[in-house]
Amino acid sequence: MEKPSRLLLLSELRVRNLAYDVSLCRSLLSWKRLVPSPVYHPFRPSGSRSVPVSEIICVREEEEEKSSRGKSDGSWRKIKEGEGKDCGQAFTVLYVQRCQQHRWRCAEITFTCPSDAVCQRWVSSIREQLASLASRPKHLLVYINPYGGKKQGKRIYEQKVAALFDQAGIVTQVIVTEHANHARDHLRTETELKRFDGVVCVGGDGMFSEIIHGLIWRMQIDAGVDPNSPDESLSPSSLRIGIIPAGSTDCICFATVGTNDPVTSALHIIVGDSQPMDVCSVHHNNTFLRYSVSLLGYGFYGDVLTDSERKRWMGPARYDFSGVKMFLSHHYYEGAVSYLPAKGIIGTPRDAFRCRSGYEPSHKSDGEWRTIRGKFLAINAASMSCACPRSPKGLSPAAHLADGTTDLILVRKCSRFNFLRHLIRHTSKDDQFDLTFVEVHRVRRFRFTPRQCQSDSDLELDRQENKHQIFSQICRDHPACGCAPAYSSWNCDGEILSHSAIDVRYQNTVMES
Numbered sequence: 245m246e247k248p249s250r251l252l253l254l255s256e257l258r259v260r261n262l263a264y265d266v267s268l269c270r271s272l273l274s275w276k277r278l279v280p281s282p283v284y285h286p287f288r289p290s291g292s293r294s295v296p297v298s299e300i301i302c303v304r305e306e307e308e309e310k311s312s313r314g315k316s317d318g319s320w321r322k323i324k325e326g327e328g329k330d331c332g333q334a335f336t337v338l339y340v341q342r343c344q345q346h347r348w349r350c351a352e353i354t355f356t357c358p359s360d361a362v363c364q365r366w367v368s369s370i371r372e373q374l375a376s377l378a379s380r381p382k383h384l385l386v387y388i389n390p391y392g393g394k395k396q397g398k399r400i401y402e403q404k405v406a407a408l409f410d411q412a413g414i415v416t417q418v419i420v421t422e423h424a425n426h427a428r429d430h431l432r433t434e435t436e437l438k439r440f441d442g443v444v445c446v447g448g449d450g451m452f453s454e455i456i457h458g459l460i461w462r463m464q465i466d467a468g469v470d471p472n473s474p475d476e477s478l479s480p481s482s483l484r485i486g487i488i489p490a491g492s493t494d495c496i497c498f499a500t501v502g503t504n505d506p507v508t509s510a511l512h513i514i515v516g517d518s519q520p521m522d523v524c525s526v527h528h529n530n531t532f533l534r535y536s537v538s539l540l541g542y543g544f545y546g547d548v549l550t551d552s553e554r555k556r557w558m559g560p561a562r563y564d565f566s567g568v569k570m571f572l573s574h575h576y577y578e579g580a581v582s583y584l585p586a587k588g589i590i591g592t593p594r595d596a597f598r599c600r601s602g603y604e605p606s607h608k609s610d611g612e613w614r615t616i617r618g619k620f621l622a623i624n625a626a627s628m629s630c631a632c633p634r635s636p637k638g639l640s641p642a643a644h645l646a647d648g649t650t651d652l653i654l655v656r657k658c659s660r661f662n663f664l665r666h667l668i669r670h671t672s673k674d675d676q677f678d679l680t681f682v683e684v685h686r687v688r689r690f691r692f693t694p695r696q697c698q699s700d701s702d703l704e705l706d707r708q709e710n711k712h713q714i715f716s717q718i719c720r721d722h723p724a725c726g727c728a729p730a731y732s733s734w735n736c737d738g739e740i741l742s743h744s745a746i747d748v749r750y751q752n753t754v755m756e757s
């Protein structure tokens with residue numbers, strides 16, 4: 245065995261009885277097949293592969309091979325006969341294999357060594373390399389929501405994730421929640437959080453939201469900041485949050501990882517990947533309501549959520565049922581949206597670029613507040629793309645994950661046919677914003693006031709702008725006329741907000757695994 249300075253190890257090992265040149269550099273494990281060649285070179289490498297050490301899950305000594313050594317095991321005998329060498333132990337490397345559509349799988353390869361000593365050297369060298377990867381979690385606190393999505397959270401964790409964490413040497417404390425807000429309250433009070441490198445959320449967007457709320461609260465308390473104060477800037481979280489998708493939309497997982505697959509997510513957690521994301525805070529009259537990381541939607545998405553919560557027994561299909569119902573209801577809502585455009589940022593919501601990686605928040609000064617009044621079918625604020633299996637490009641395909649902005653999408657009252665065109669474009673390559681009744685702005689902050697809550701001076705401005713629309717005034721004065729509901733609700737990451745008039749501002753960035 246030679247050991248050039250660039251290499252940590254270089255050996256001739258066997259994989260399924262074939263000879264390979266196997267090397268371990270500082271960041272790469274590579275194996276190259278050695279094929280006999282009759283022409284110039286006695287051995288010519290082919291079939292080479294390499295895996296970054298950062299994507300190795302673990303290395304395992306093959307105990308069975310050790311015990312069968314010297315016994316009349318067919319494969320061992322072949323190696324002995326073929327090579328005429330004294331065969332030793334084998335070791336298996338488990339590593340990440342990238343598959344289609346951003347899926348990751350755990351692959352493994354077993355190397356047979358010529359001696360025990362060589363095997364030991366390989367195993368300890370790879371383990372040393374793995375131990376030096378500081379971003380890998382060692383202790384994780386896992387919350388399982390057994391109630392989200394198709395109610396499979398517990399099974400998904402036990403069958404697809406637990407064994408992988410175990411193989412990667414991750415020690416877990418698992419809590420299966422018993423009621424809504426169990427995880428949030430547990431994070432707020434009971435746990436000695438310093439023991440953990442991260443929190444794992446097995447559930448959907450609502451469960452992730454619970455965990456964000458618990459963690460942010462806890463971080464503020466630990467940092468001596470009043471969590472209720474709207475003006476205090478958030479103390480950043482030292483704990484990362486990993487998501488194992490087990491909900492109905494799982495858009496936070498899909499938009500960050502590119503797929504909703506528990507094994508892929510578990511592998512991202514194991515290798516210590518991290519992804520910062522923006523957190524917005526939502527206030528009503530200076531009172532804090534909630535944080536949001538994905539969608540804040542009024543009108544269509546608020547109504548779909550309100551209607552679908554009554555049909556939870558349908559599982560994820562409730563959204564399609566309520567989606568069709570609310571599409572047919574075709575409710576629009578009047579109000580004023582004011583926003584602070586984000587200036588000096590890289591990109592616009594109409595870019596072709598898709599973001600699944602971090603982005604530095606820009607702190608350049610912003611523009612002037614602008615106000616848009618009107619009748620809206622939907623007002624959506626997307627802090628990330630909100631991509632999900634229903635819409636793989638999402639509500640705002642070019643939204644950045646951590647740039648301190650939100651894409652504000654306004655869909656004005658239009659015909660059902662036009663609204664359907666807009667919706668369908670979420671599922672195709674066509675631009676859903678390239679329609680006269682849709683506008684999108686990248687903003688740092690925004691406010692919404694339903695028409696019924698607008699001040700008299702605002703209403704006077706409205707009247708001047710919409711002199712011809714006399715019926716809107718009649719409907720406002722006679723909300724019982726049945727022409728349309730006056731208020732919708734805000735869908736905040738899949739939870740219903742208690743107020744319609746809200747003030748939303750970019751707050752901070754948290755880490756997600």
Ligand SMILES: CCCCCCCCCCCCC/C=C/[C@@H](O)[C@H](CO)NC(=O)CCCCCCCCCCCCCCC
Binds near residue numbers: 494539567671739
């Ligand atoms: C004709 C096909 C049109 C398909 C249009 C698909 C657009 C889908 C866009 C999905 C955006 C999801 C945003 C994520 C929000 C999450 O924070 C939240 C919590 O998990 N999920 C939802 O609110 C769950 C929201 C789920 C919304 C489902 C809407 C389904 C609309 C169906 C309209 C059909 C019209 C048919 C007419 C005959």
Ligand SMILES: Nc1ncnc2c1ncn2[C@@H]1O[C@H](COP(=O)(O)OP(=O)(O)OP(=O)(O)O)[C@@H](O)[C@H]1O
Binds near residue numbers: 388389392423
């Ligand atoms: N043990 C529990 N029993 C009842 N509700 C729970 C429990 N644990 C958590 N919850 C609540 O369940 C709700 C739904 O969970 P979650 O959002 O994860 O799934 P979902 O709504 O099906 O998926 P998505 O949000 O991705 O569409 C959340 O509001 C969460 O607070």
Ligand SMILES: [Ca+2]
Binds near residue numbers: 448451737738
């Ligand atoms: Ca939910």
